Amino acid sequence: MRLPGVGELGQCRLRDAKVLILGVGGLGSPVALYLAAAGVGVLGLADPDKVEISNLHRQIIHGFDTLGLPKTISAAESLAEINPGLNIILHPEGFTPENAADLVACYDLVIDGTDNFATRFLANDACVLGQKPLVHGSVLQATGQVAVFLPLQGCYRCLYPVMPDASSVPTCAEAGVWGATCGVVGSWMASEAIAILLGQRRQGRWQLLQLDAGTSKVIHFTADPHCPACGTAPKYTSLLAENYQPTLCNVPMTDTPLEITIEEAALLLRSSTPPVLIDVREPSEYQVCQIAGSKLIPLATVPERLAEIPKDAPVLIHCHHGGRSLRATQFLRSKGYTQVSNVKGGIDAWSLKIDPKVPRY
Ligand SMILES: [Zn+2]
Structure with missing residues (x-):
């Protein structure tokens, strides 16, 4: 009182x-x-x-x-x-x-x-x-x-x-x-x-x-x-x-996996038609390290920046370890983005398994 x-x-x-x-x-x-x-x-x-x-x-x-x-x-x-x-x-x-x-x-x-x-x-x-x-x-x-x-x-x-x-x-x-x-x-x-x-x-x-x-x-x-x-x-x-009902089919059907490994992501990004890569970390983290070609859209700003994410092309989402990017991926799928996948392990896995020149933090 x-x-x-x-x-x-x-x-x-x-x-x-x-x-x-x-x-x-x-x-x-x-x-x-x-x-x-x-x-x-x-x-x-x-x-x-x-x-x-x-x-x-x-x-x-x-x-x-x-x-x-x-x-x-x-x-x-x-x-x-x-x-x-x-x-x-x-x-x-x-x-x-x-x-x-x-x-x-x-x-x-x-x-x-x-x-x-x-x-x-x-x-x-x-x-x-x-x-x-x-x-x-x-x-x-x-x-x-x-x-x-x-x-x-x-x-x-x-x-x-x-x-x-x-x-x-x-x-x-x-x-x-x-x-x-x-x-x-x-x-x-x-x-x-x-x-x-x-x-x-x-x-x-x-x-x-x-x-x-x-x-x-x-x-x-x-x-x-x-x-x-x-x-x-x-x-x-x-x-x-x-x-x-606990399982529903009213989300758009998609063959795109919800999550892919860092090795699969690296292969896709080096292909002749690479997917769009979105980094949902914070700007301060982006300054420390980044994957070449990625676009920074911090998780909290994803809902207001949907127009910057293509709906008709493959999109990969990554963050530090894969938690925030999974949320972003799920959010985008709920908005009808059928070609979006989360990159498991995030940029930390990228440093460990793909490119050791990318600093870890
Ligand atoms: Zn409402």
Whole structure:
């Protein structure tokens, strides 16, 4: 209550708030713990999974004593320890096309910490239709994103109109994630949620974090009038289950591999018709070293510089080690770029395996 912008009135707003948390995993754990500790009155937890031992390094709301229990029940036990007055509503059936609209209608704010595209797009569309604010978060390895979407001010589909093929991007279970990365991103999501509940957010924002590089960026965006969810002629006007299947074929079909090795990239670049090579690192990194012929478009600026990337020609994307460039590749594919591939290992692999004259850092 002593904090500027909170006071007794703000604390009462938190007490009266009803927040729905989708996924009580790596992101949902810190989100739920901090919102409970902040005095949010009602927390809804939607997660159909059970606690497994491989979850524990990042899903800090659970413990050994709740292995095998539904995550909703395990989380509720921890939250009650923090705030016995908290009203916790369990949705162990998860967040589905069948219940999404009803659930969203019951809450003031939705927080999406799920790890699959189907639920992510469902959460977006349900919040657009229900005119509820949405806090989105995602993590992979040492990178993360936090986004705030407010009613009528742009949505996830303004940035990613089409749900990518589930196999195009590895999940945390496949690619790994640092537990502390989940902690940073989840805590950031909780902070944004509290700011929204206190009335301190007036526009959407999208934040990118690169924990291994120690960098973060905020991107402000506006609603896209052509957006298929929140635009002037929306395509998604109801939550049909067929639009939220885990694997979809509504991205353009392509034979271009999502990722290629550094050796394959070198062969292509030395061919008579080399692909366009885009470097998505930061300018300071580009100054240290670069692959000849590459064009610098830092990751955070890719959405606003799409016009500089050809859609009808092969494109290779690289960064330092391959993490940021994979995100850029996935983003471009969601925008209909079918001939774009990520270069695994990035310029570091180039130095090690192709050209030792390129300095490493
Ligand atoms: Zn939109």
